[in-house]
Amino acid sequence: QSVLTQPPSVSGAPGQRVTISCTGSSSNIGAGYDVHWYQQLPGTAPKLLIYGNSNRPSGVPDRFSGSKSGTSASLAITGLQAEDEADYYCQSYDSSLSGWGYVFGTGTKVTVL
Amino acid sequence: EVQLVESGGGLVQPGGSLRLSCAASGFTFSSYWMHWVRQAPGKGLVWVSRINSDGSSTSYADSVKGRFTISRDNAKNTLYLQMNSLRAEDTAVYYCARGWDRYFDYWGQGTLVTVSS
Numbered sequence: 001q002s003v004l005t006q007p008p009s010v011s012g013a014p015g016q017r018v019t020i021s022c023t024g025s026s027s028n029i030g031a032g033y034d035v036h037w038y039q040q041l042p043g044t045a046p047k048l049l050i051y052g053n054s055n056r057p058s059g060v061p062d063r064f065s066g067s068k069s070g071t072s073a074s075l076a077i078t079g080l081q082a083e084d085e086a087d088y089y090c091q092s093y094d095s096s097l098s099g100w101g102y103v104f105g106t107g108t109k110v111t112v113l
Numbered sequence: 114e115v116q117l118v119e120s121g122g123g124l125v126q127p128g129g130s131l132r133l134s135c136a137a138s139g140f141t142f143s144s145y146w147m148h149w150v151r152q153a154p155g156k157g158l159v160w161v162s163r164i165n166s167d168g169s170s171t172s173y174a175d176s177v178k179g180r181f182t183i184s185r186d187n188a189k190n191t192l193y194l195q196m197n198s199l200r201a202e203d204t205a206v207y208y209c210a211r212g213w214d215r216y217f218d219y220w221g222q223g224t225l226v227t228v229s230s
Contacts (some may be wrong), residue, residue: 034216035219038158044130045221051214052216057218089157101174103158104157104159104160106157
């Protein structure tokens with residue numbers, strides 16, 4: 001059911017920079033719909049991390065940043081920390097001939113080495 | 114502080130029914146669209162359903178259309194999901210989430226629904 005594709009996993013050492021891609025199509029990201037990102041720590045509910053492609057909610061460290069271009073988006077984590085080990089999901093809106101709805105990415109597990 | 118607390122999950126046999134509830138506090142519940150999102154064990158997030166602020170408009174994912182019904186009681190600050198004709202593939206943690214501008218800004222802790230004989 002996921003129409004947004006993410007790499008299954010990325011890893012990095014503490015302090016490094018990692019990026020997570022989110023690839024969509026002309027019916028979602030490419031149609032101009034915003035991309036949002038969620039962080040899901042082990043055993044917990046998802047938490048909003050980035051909204052509107054690049055905006056951080058209050059309390060989210062500026063180590064997290066988002067961008068969007070064409071039919072793709074990216075989440076970057078700079079200065080990777082142990083507490084960043086989690087699953088990350090992108091999300092957008094999809095509108096096509098077969099209908100519309102809210103769509104999530106396949107999810108990416110970030111491992112801190 | 115925004116709080117969303119789900120309840121009503123449990124073990125149910127295939128073909129059975131279950132009603133989930135989500136109690137909201139810390140914000141003006143009647144001003145927001147609300148959603149249900151589910152996550153099967155070890156899998157990703159899947160949007161299930163949404164309802165507008167006054168309950169007059171609803172929508173569903175194709176996988177649950179005709180079987181699930183979303184509703185809300187703004188006087189009780191509570192969101193519901195009535196699930197009928199449950200299947201094994203409906204087994205998941207169900208989260209309620211507050212909607213804002215096509216994203217979900219607050220999530221509950223989730224309630225586990227297991228469909229098995």
